[in-house]
Amino acid sequence: MRALGRILTFTRSLTPSYLVIVAASVFTSAAALATPFITxxxxxxIVENMRTGAPVSDSVHAVVLxxxxxxxxxxxxxAATAIGGLVGDVMSERMRAMLSTRYFDHLLRLPQSYFDEELTGTVVSRLDRSIVTITEFAKVFANQFLSTLITTGAILVILAVYAWPIAVLLALIVPVYIWLTSLTSRRWQRLENRKNEQVDLARGRFAEVIGQIRVVASFVQGPREANRFDExxxxxxxxxxxxxxxxxxMDALRNVVLTTVFATMLGIVFVMTAQGNLSLGDLVxxxxxxxxxxxxxxxxxxxxxxxxxxxxxxRDYFEVMSLPPDPALERADxxxxxxxxxxxxxxxxxxxGVTFHYEGGADAVRDVSFTVGVGERVALVSESGGGKSTLISLLLGxxxxxxxxxxxxxxxxETLSRATLRRAIGVVFQEPQLFSGTVAENIGYAESEPDLERIAVAxxxxNVTEFVERLPDGFDTIIGERGLKLSGGQRQRVAVARAAFKDAPVLVLDEATSALDTRSERLVQEGLDELMVGRSSLIVAHRLSTxxxxxxxxTLRDGTVDEIGAPAALAVSGGLYEELLTLQRSGTKADRKRLKDHGLRL
Structure with a gap:
């Protein structure tokens, strides 16, 4: 009951609804208990009138009353049941809305490390399974169980007045029944947790497969994924x-004990009636x-x-809710x-002097120091895994x-709120990461009510206008989940326009053209060149030509700064940049492979 009490405490703003439900339950229980006494x-x-020979009309009159x-x-x-049911239904939906929005809000405040370790589908599954289970129970409890429990308690008190041996038996059977159930529930809980774990993994993989259905189909792995899901x-x-x-x-065992005890209680009632200790009405x-x-x-x-x-x-819900938020979000609003x-x-x-390591790992970057001047364009170059993206993640907080x-x-x-920090930085990622709304909604995502003229300018x-004019609904065209109705180059240009609309003083380009074909890269690069004008830009690139x-x-080597300088100077310095340029200029197959091994492209 401690867990249920925690839910009530967590949703204490619903207390007026709880009080109405309790009042309705008490009234319906009292009404139910009144029926046996009327009978x-x-x-x-009627028995007394028959014994004394009173007129039949007296009995009829009593029956009518x-x-x-x-x-x-x-x-x-x-009426009370209807009111209680109505309030119970609305209460459960309000509880679901409350628990869901708090869960979502808390997720948005968790550190990035949480999402690095959890499957998206698992996070969604918890929202579905945990919250729905809680609110469905609250609904059933409000509409059925509460009045039943109140009625049972009242019956126990009434029986104690009429026939204390029966009340004693009833008072004993309830805790015994609950004790037998508790013996069952321990193993039940372990098995339920095992089921939940498998369901969460299955749903997590489900979301992952559906989100990458083209990869699954192109590699003909549908049957394997279906088999894993089935397993x-x-x-x-x-x-x-x-x-x-x-x-x-165990339920059968409990009910055998319960049936035996109730049969005994009925026997006691009839024996007491036969002995004259109870009237026929009391028997009824x-x-x-x-x-x-x-x-x-x-x-x-x-x-x-x-x-x-x-x-x-x-338990699953509060396990997530108990995770500490990002400390930076705790320090500032x-x-x-x-x-x-x-x-x-x-x-x-x-x-x-920036050093950082992921939880449980070695240093990803060590003692990194450099600056990006106002209006300056600075590029980060390293081998694959050299720490470029880590530095970008650190800059974004x-x-x-x-x-x-x-x-x-x-x-x-660390002295800035995350909102202030991130408003000052525009980002174009390697993956565009668009939403399923319209082109305009994606470009104006930085504001809740974006100006349409600014969207058009961005x-x-x-270079988005060039293809948007060919779309059926222009800027109001729905682009599908993750923008799948657009080509890769079009999605990336929308991402560039999104950064242009944000108009932040600092621009971060995280390998923004690495996955594009030559024509798309040229169009996106034109947009990026326009976007960088007058901004301080930090650029991560897989293509040295960009x-x-x-x-x-x-340049970074194994997470540390190797060299800093102008492109012309580093091209003849004998360092990593010159080495990569030499490999890029070479036409041999071996050198192209070495360049690819460095995580770079021609």
């Missing part, structure tokens, strides 16, 4: 067989009360089953609009340096 009173009246009371209570109970769910079925056999076997009342009590107690296993699923779901105030004379970007510091216009980035600067016109080059 018992009528029984006693009893039926009117029954009708009035029944109608009021129907996951076959494992779930196998676990469910063991889980169900264990649960229902107690038999109906016992009939009302046996159903909820026998449903206890189903209730506990549902609650265990909710507990298992809440990420929604802040604080302006970036440059330090006079400071470079646009400065790396000072996706990770924090292990040692050293990074300054933006003279301000240490599109023109990035950085021939930069102001300076920083």
């Amino acid at each position: 018992g009173a009528l029984t006693n009246t 009893g039926m009117l009371a029954y009708l009035g209570i029944g109608l009021a109970s129907i 996951r769910f076959t494992s779930v079925v196998t676990t469910s067989v063991s889980q169900s056999r264990h649960w229902h076997g 009342v107690l038999v109906q009360l016992l009939a009302m009590a046996v159903t909820p107690v026998m449903m206890m296993s189903w209730f506990i089953d549902a609650s265990q699923r909710a507990v298992a779901g809440s 990420d929604a802040s609009d604080e302006p970036l105030e440059p330090v006079p004379g400071a470079p646009a970007v400065e790396f000072s 996706l990770y924090e340096p292990t040692e050293g510091e990074i300054l933006l216009f003279g301000r240490p980035i 599109a023109a600067r990035a 950085i021939a016109s930069v102001d300076r080059i920083v």
Whole structure:
């Protein structure tokens, strides 16, 4: 119950709904309990009238009054049930919305390392499985179980007044039944966690395969992926067989004990009536009360089953919610609009003694120091895995340096909110990473209500207008998930236009043309050249030809700075850049292979 209590605490803003549901449940329980007493009173009246020889009309009159009371209570109970059900349904949906939005908001605040280790499908599966399980249980509990539990408790009190031995038996059987169920639930929980793990892995792979369906199809791996998916769910079925056999076997044992005890209680009622300790009306009342009590107690296993699923779901949910957010987002309000105030004379970007390693790994970069002056174009060159993308991730605040510091216009980035930092940096990634909306929505993504004229200007600067005019709906054309309705070059030009629309003073180009054909590269490069005018640019390139016109080059070897200088100077310095240029100019097959091994292209 601690997990369920945690859910209630987490959703305490729904307290008014909870109170209405409790009030409706109490009323419907009281109405249900009134029925046996009306029936018992009528029984006693009719028996007494028959014994004394009273007119039949007296009995008829009593019956009419009893039926009117029954009708009035029944109608009021129907109204209370409807109100409670309505509030319960709305409450569960509000709970789902609340838990979902908080989950999503928390995910957006987690450090990048979390997403590096989790499959996207697994993250989505938790949202689906955990939250739906919790809210469905809350809905059923509100609409059914709460009134049942209240009714059972009231029956126990009433039985204690009429026949204490029966009340004692009922008071004993409930905790015994729960104890027997708890013996079952430990193994059930272990098996349920095993099932959840397999389902999350299956859904994670499902999302991954669907997102890369072209690769799966082109490599003819559909059957293999389907078999893997089937294996996951076959494992779930196998676990469910063991889980169900264990649960229902124990459930049968519990119900045998329960049936025996209720048979004993009925026997006691009839014996006490035969002995004259209970009237015939009392007999009717107690038999109906016992009939009302046996159903909820026998449903206890189903209730506990549902609650265990909710507990298992809440455990996964709160496991994610308990993860610490990105420390940088904790230090400053990420929604802040604080302006970036440059330090006079400071470079646009400065790396000072920066060292960083991913969790559990060796240093990815060590003691890196260089600057990007205001309006300067600086290129990062290294072999594959040399630390270029790591430096970009550090600049964007996706990770924090292990040692050293990074300054933006003279301000240490750890003193800036992440919103302020990232608003000052425009990025064009190697993968365009577009959304499934329209061309205009993707270009204007930096603002919630983008100006259409600015979108058109940005599109023109990035050579987007050239192909947008041929689309069926122009800028309002839906481009599909990840922009799959566009070609690779068109997607990249939209990404360049997105950065142009953002109009940030610092521009980061992370291998923005490495995956394009020659024509697409030329069109994208034209857009990039236009975009870099007047901006401080940090460029990561796989093609050395794309950085021939930069102001300076920083070469990295094994995560450390090898050389810094103008392209012309480094071309004859005998360092890494000259070595790579020599390989690029060579026409031999061996040298082309060596260049490829360095992670570069001609």
